[in-house]
Amino acid sequence: MAPEMQPGSVASDDGPVAPAGGTPATGHGGWGPANRVRTYYRETVSELRKVIYPTRSELITYTIVVLVFVSFMVAAIFGMDIGFAKLDLLLFGK
Numbered sequence: 677m678a679p680e681m682q683p684g685s686v687a688s689d690d691g692p693v694a695p696a697g698g699t700p701a702t703g704h705g706g707w708g709p710a711n712r713v714r715t716y717y718r719e720t721v722s723e724l725r726k727v728i729y730p731t732r733s734e735l736i737t738y739t740i741v742v743l744v745f746v747s748f749m750v751a752a753i754f755g756m757d758i759g760f761a762k763l764d765l766l767l768f769g770k
Contacts, residue, residue: 730738
């Protein structure tokens with residue numbers, strides 16, 4: 677009879693069912709709330725160490741690009757709004 681599988685578990689032919697992290701499911705210790713929180717923060721810090729932060733010059737360049745793009749979009753939408761308003765007045769009058 678196969679061991680009962682739990683979500684996130686990996687079956688092994690030569691031992692008990694082990695959680696995805698690799699610790700054997702012995703039924704005690706190891707996976708309490710405190711260990712889950714500790715593991716979460718440890719993995720979060722590990723992932724944050726992999727982040728490549730932009731240099732100051734890259735950050736300034738990206739900021740300028742975003743501001744130019746947003747300004748262009750605001751001007752385009754403003755122009756379309758004025759155009760549609762004039763078209764509305766032309767078609768329906770007041």
